[in-house]
Amino acid sequence: MRNYIGLIHKDADSDYGVSFPDFPGLITAGINLDDARAMAEEALALHIEGLTEDGEAIPEPSTLEAVMADAENQDGVAILVGVKTEAKRAVRVNITLPEDVLKAIDAFAEAQGLTRSGFLVRAAKHEIGHAKDDPNDNYADTRLGA
Template sequence: MAHYIALLRKEEESDFAVEFPDFPGCVTAGTTLDEAKDMAVEALALHIEGIREDGGGLPTPSRLETIMADPHNVGAVAFLVDAPAVKEKAVRVNFTILESVLRRVDAHAKAQHLTRSAFLAEAAIKAISDNEHV
């Protein structure tokens, strides 16, 4: 997971402003430090989602030394924000299974408060993982 540097600034009589040097135009603000941090996470996620939807790639995160060497950034407070993980697309599949096995799958899924699909996906991941460790 990539981490991007956010810069926090506070002018007298203003909110806490946050910008991302690696993403020009990705800015936000909050009335408190906590709100500014939360808004920064949301702003970066939305900005990156837009880039991905447009088929673009993400920049390599800049080094702190490079960002802070810019005279414009003197006095800003730097903090890291995690880039959101890429969401995988769910795919609909059609397969054949014995009725008795399907009943057992459904019973186990219900007992674990899962959908059939979630239960089967978790079971498959566990089986693959167990097999890779052998």
């Protein structure tokens, strides 16, 4: 289990907001402190799951000292938000692709902010999911070992 710093913010006439300095843009909220904490755990878990599925790196948790040293974070109340991370073992593979396809993959991945591996993981999962969802795709049954 990893613990990340969440910062609770509360303005007058608002719910309790939670932001994560290690994951810019990830925010959630709850109607009370307990709800905010529960929502923070769920939001963080889903965000990390999405990063993992996209083949993106999961940042190491920052220290409380590092988070609170940033002037932007000093208005928040720091809490530890735990998340279970299943380390999926990455396996290096060697594949052969036509040069034009590789160039297209690299260009598309870069435009989307992905690595080549992240893009290929996303593309493979998309195709597998599509094949499983199409009842008329008999070829998918043989390809997926069904």
